[in-house]
Amino acid sequence: VVRAVCRATKHPDNPILPLGDLHEWDALQARPWEGRSVIYDEDERLFKCWYAGTDLSVERWWATGYAVSDDGVHWEKPRLGLHEYRGSRDNNICLMAWGPIVKDAHEENPARRYKMIVKGPPRERGIRAGYSADGIHWSEETRIDLPEWAGRTPDIVALVIDDQDPDPSRRFKLIWQSQAASNKAGPENVRTKNLAFGPDLEHFTASADNPVLHPNDGLEQENHFLMLAPYAGQYVMPYEYGWYAPNGTGVYG
Numbered sequence: 604v605v606r607a608v609c610r611a612t613k614h615p616d617n618p619i620l621p622l623g624d625l626h627e628w629d630a631l632q633a634r635p636w637e638g639r640s641v642i643y644d645e646d647e648r649l650f651k652c653w654y655a656g657t658d659l660s661v662e663r664w665w666a667t668g669y670a671v672s673d674d675g676v677h678w679e680k681p682r683l684g685l686h687e688y689r690g691s692r693d694n695n696i697c698l699m700a701w702g703p704i705v706k707d708a709h710e711e712n713p714a715r716r717y718k719m720i721v722k723g724p725p726r727e728r729g730i731r732a733g734y735s736a737d738g739i740h741w742s743e744e745t746r747i748d749l750p751e752w753a754g755r756t757p758d759i760v761a762l763v764i765d766d767q768d769p770d771p772s773r774r775f776k777l778i779w780q781s782q783a784a785s786n787k788a789g790p791e792n793v794r795t796k797n798l799a800f801g802p803d804l805e806h807f808t809a810s811a812d813n814p815v816l817h818p819n820d821g822l823e824q825e826n827h828f829l830m831l832a833p834y835a836g837q838y839v840m841p842y843e844y845g846w847y848a849p850n851g852t853g854v855y856g
Contacts, residue, residue: 606835620654620670620678628688628696629656629668636828637701637722638667639761643675644706650675651738655701658688664724669697669739683739698733698741700724703762706738718804720747720759720777729756732804745805749779751797751813757781760796761831768833773800777807778815778831786819789847793818793825796842816842 623629637655644651650672655665666686672678680695688694702720710716719733721743730747748754761778768774777799782792796816801807818826821844829842 619676628658630659632657637665640704653704665701666696667698667701668695697739705764720762749809751809763831765833772802776800787824789824
């Protein structure tokens with residue numbers, strides 16, 4: 604048996620999750636950055652997606668939209684009737700905030716079956732733990748604040764349930780983004796990724812080995828968002844990376 608990384612092929616039907624119409628809340632963005640969770644629900648035999656969207660206004664805001672699919676290619680945005688946008692609840696917004704979501708099959712409290720690291724709006728509200736029985740109706744509870752965040756509200760990049768880790772105090776893993784000095788030409792500071800772990804969403808501890816991903820350790824100038832997945836006793840982390848180049852809008856674009 605050989606494990607190998609294969610080149611991905613873009614699906615001919617892309618984009619499979621289209622933008623909303625011009626008058627809808629996700630007309631400008633329906634993207635996996637602020638909210639980036641896709642699961643296959645074994646119980647319901649259904650693909651589920653939570654994504655961040657925003658409209659064509661000049662304001663900087665995002666909400667979390669909910670979509671479902673039978674095959675992972677053809678997606679439907681169900682009208683949930685929960686949150687008002689421009690005087691109407693005829694939309695698929697499930698939360699006026701954003702962040703990664705997981706389904707916890709071993710959670711004994713059905714009201715906490717789905718879990719979310721919630722951010723915004725506005726950013727001053729900080730990072731919170733969110734819970735839901737169905738992934739649609741959410742409650743926000745304890746505020747999450749690590750000493751390493753120094754009172755800031757960092758970008759939360761990933762949330763993972765790690766049932767292959769034998770230590771229950773490390774079952775939940777969270778990746779957040781910070782900045783550090785670069786060792787290459789370009790911006791003085793670049794994005795780095797850091798790991799925290801805990802027995803639940805409310806008791807995270809930062810890893811002593813942070814940062815776990817730094818552009819200084821590779822050829823890239825910058826990294827951005829990523830996916831973390833436990834696999835066969837190890838971990839797989841595809842991540843977004845790139846280089847800066849002059850483009851007329853600044854020294855390095």
